[in-house]
Amino acid sequence: MIPNGIEPSQITRILFQDFSPWMLALFYVYAIGAIFAFCWGVYVQVRKYRSGRNGARLSWANLGRRLADTAKVIASHRTLRRRDAAAGRLHAFIFYGFTLLFIGTATITLQEDILGPLVGLNFWHGYFYLLFKLAMTIAGTGFICGLAYMMWRRGWLRPPKLDYTRPDRTPQDADFSRERYRMEDWAFLWTLLLIGITGFLLSGARMVWLQGDPAVWDTRWWAPVGASIAAGLKAVGFTSAGAGALRMGLWWVHGVLALTFIALIPYTKAKHIFTAATSWLLRDSDAARRLPLGDLDADRIGYRELGDVASRYLVQADACTKCGRCHEACPARAAGYPLSPRDVVLTLREQANAHLGEVLPKPRAAGCATPLIGLASGEIRPETLWSCRQCGACTEICPVGVEHVPLINMLRRTLVDEGEMDPALQRTLGAVNKTGNCFNESRRKRPNWTKDLPFKIKDARKEPVDVLWFVGDYASFDPRNQKVSRAFARILHAAGIDFGILYEGETTAGNDVRRVGEEGLFQQLAEGNIATLEGCAFARIVTTDPHSFNTLKNEYPDLGGAYTVSHASAFLKELIEEGRIAPARKLDFTVTYHDPCHLGRLNKGYDAPREVLAATGVKLVELGKSRDNSFCCGGGGGRVWVPDPPGTTKAGEIRAREAAEISGLDALVVNCPKCMTMLEDAVKTTGNERNFRVLELTELLAEALEPAEPVALAAPAAVV
Incomplete structure (x- = not known):
């Protein structure tokens, strides 16, 4: 509350109190120079960005939604809190503290340099000013706490992810060290921390300097941190005159630091204040699952x-x-492996x-x-x-x-x-180009796995079907995955589903071919499959392969092939819910589930497989890394076709060891032919073959659908 006898108009702060004209002139010259340096830096950065090509499917038709999503991400800090909640929360302290302090500084500028001189409007006094002081104290306290935590985290906690050692370089390489970035990080934190600390010290020194003014001293606890500092200064013997001299020095240190920081924003890490929001605004939400379509007629793709x-x-x-x-x-x-996405x-x-300009623009x-x-x-x-x-x-x-x-x-x-590229990869791409599959097998052999079935699967090229099953290479040619294909076929047949396959008319969907970087071959494969599919009559496509699922669903539409596509796990869930299949018994297994990258992370297919597992009665124990944090089996991006170089560990072995930590585990359940191949091999090479099995989800469901063996009953005792 405002003490009795003090007029609200007296409760304010004169920004340039006791400043001589040359001091004011010096300040404004420096401030204008800082603003010019900031604007020049923004120009240089924007010019640099404009030197790039127009890219990658950016539509402004949904700008409103993009802006709203960006605002939500920034306001909630949800992306920063994921998997590092403490860092995310404390960054929010810094962000909101900085934002409020910036708004406060802008309010002062509005009052002192625009509204006051031009229209005589003065609102920076009374309760507005007291609430302003309290808000700035809260913002500044959160700001400093957040910065202190980040410094403690970098200096003492030292999480491995903040180690800038490059896995793709050795100490002998000229560009091995990224010490510059470490120095920049610390300079960034120290600059902001000093701005915050000098602001509070300035507040306390000003209170002691003006302690004889009741409008200042009697309302000091509206700024509790400054008031506490003032009490400390008085306790160590500061007089009004001494505090006035301290206040003047702190004013210049604080002002020059703040203006210098503003000037350097476009040239330092601080630019992420703007570029992070812009990056999120421009991002393609389908970036991982739908790669840019290459123009095969261009000089390069x-x-x-x-x-x-x-x-x-x-x-x-x-x-x-x-x-x-x-x-x-x-x-x-x-x-x-010598890869850190950050280093790329x-x-x-x-x-x-270096080549487009960081401080001075360079010719394009x-x-x-x-x-x-x-x-x-x-x-x-x-x-x-x-x-x-x-x-x-x-x-x-x-x-x-x-x-x-x-x-x-x-x-x-x-x-x-x-x-x-690796010779093995080159051979595989040659085989795909020649035979339409990565096994280099004759096209006529693609449907051979169906011969052991007691029924005939329709040829979708010759007769209409409700469900067209796009089988995929591994499910067609790999002996282990052929067992899964037959199990899935039996389930569909038992459920009365009208389904068919393309027989030798199918070629690989091309997902891994494209992710390897062979865009031309991918488009050739996709256009061939689309032409085949256009000659078929079906309601939807189902596939047991997440790689084929992702490409058919998300990438074929760019080439004119838009279909309703479901992964087998989602389709099996539908059949269970509709009562078309029903487990005959509960399986007394303890299992864990490996989320395939292309089904889970890329397409958010997390729940359907788990619901199918629940229907079988198994006990599911989640892996430490699951759902969007699932650990890749190592076979994606064409790596399933390339041998691992010396000195590396198979990614699948890391996953197998993670599964082995689960007590009493009976089975590691997979939901992808490539994951089956990679993880079954990894379980063997890690010595866990006798500890637990690798089962495909479809196999597990097929086992639950089979009735248990009847128990033989003893003959009844004779009645005497």
């Missing part, structure tokens, strides 16, 4: 040079805060800054011919790109919307175009 890169990726490179969440989530890095993005940033032509991939310093190594599984773990967890998956894929397309 991948990213060979800096001038090829889409503008959105240049923005995203600057939005990266080096938080390390993608680094931590990457299964390739965990397995010892930072290398792109460094190239863009200078950036166009800069190679992105190579063995020279500052270039992205080919083995780094080939390490990627295209699993989407990095894109999923990035709090600022960086699209690592399509960026890496566009770089891979250049490697494929130049023939720079």
Whole structure:
């Protein structure tokens, strides 16, 4: 409350109290210079982004929804709280504290430099000013607490994801060290912390300086932190005159720090204040599951040079805060491969800054011919790109919307175009081109797995069906996965489903071909399958392969093939709910479930498989990394076709060991042919073959559908 005898108009703060004219002139010159430096930096950055190509399917038709989603993400901090709740909450303290302090500073500027001088409007007094002081105290306290936690986290907790050691470089490489980034992080934190601390010290010094003014001293507890500092200053002997001198020094230190920070925002890590929001606004929510369609008539369909890169990726490179969440989530890095998604993005940033301008703009032509991939310093190594599984773990967890998956894929397309790939991969792509499958088998052998069935599956090319089952390569040719295919066929037959397959008319859907970077072959395969499908009559497509599911559902529409596509697990759930199939018994198993990347993370297919499991009666124990945090089996992105180099661990072995930690586990349940191949092998190589089995979800359901063996009853005793 305002003490008796004090007029509300007296309760205010004169911003430049006791300043001489030359001090005012110096301040405004420095302030204008800081604003000019900020605006120049924004111009340079925007010019850099505009040097990129228009890219990758950005529609402004839904701008309103994008803006609303971006605002929700920023306000809630939900992407920052995921898998690191403490860092997310304390970052919110910094964000909201900084925002409120900025609004407070803008309010002062509005009063002192615009409304007051121009229209004589003065609102910065009385209760408004007291509430303003209290709000600034709360904001400043949260701001400093958040910064202190981040400093403690970096300096003492030191989570591995904040280690900038590069897995794709050795200490002998000229670009091995990223110490500059570490120094920038600390400079950023210390600058903000000093701005906050000097603001509170300035408040306390001002109170002691003006302690004889009741309008200041008697209302000091509206700013409790400043009032506490004032009490401390008086306790150590500061007089009004001494506090006045301290106040003047602190005023300049605080003002120069704040203005310098503003000036440096476009040139430092601080730019993420703007680029993070812009990155989220521009992001493609389908980035991981739907790769950019390549123009096969263009000179190149991948990213060979800096001038090829889409503008959105240049923005995203600057939005990266080096938080390390993608680094931590990457299964390739965990397995010892020379890949950190963060390093790929930072290398792109460094190239863009060096050749397109970070402080001074450079001619666009200078950036166009800069190679992105190579063995020279500052270039992205080919083995780094080939390490990627295209699993989407990095894109999923990035709090600022960086699209690592399509960026890496566009770089891979250049490697494929130049023939720079593992010989095994080259042979497989040749086989796909020749036979339409990655097993290099005759097309006539594709339906051979159906011969052991007691019924004939319809040929969807010759007669209409309700359900067209797109089988896929592994489910057609791999002996272990053929068992799953026969189990699924028997379930559909028992449920009375009118279904058929394409027989030898089917070729691989092309998901892994595309994710390897062979865009031309992918489009050839897709167009061939679409032509075949156009000659068939069906209501929906079902597939047991998540890779085929993702491509048929999300990528074929770009080439004119839009269909209703379901994964087998979702279809089985429907059949159970409709009562068309019903488990005959409950399985007394303890199982865990491995979420396939292409079904789970890319297409959010988490619940249907678990509901099917629940119907079988098994006890489900979740893996530590499940759902959107599932750990890739290691077979995605074409890696199933390429041998692991020495010095690396199979990603599947990491997953198998994680499953082995579950006490009493009977089965690791998979839901993807490639996961079956990779994890069954991993269970053997880790020595867990006798501890638990690898079962496909369909197999488990088929077992539950079979009635238990009848128990033989003893003959009744004779009646005497």
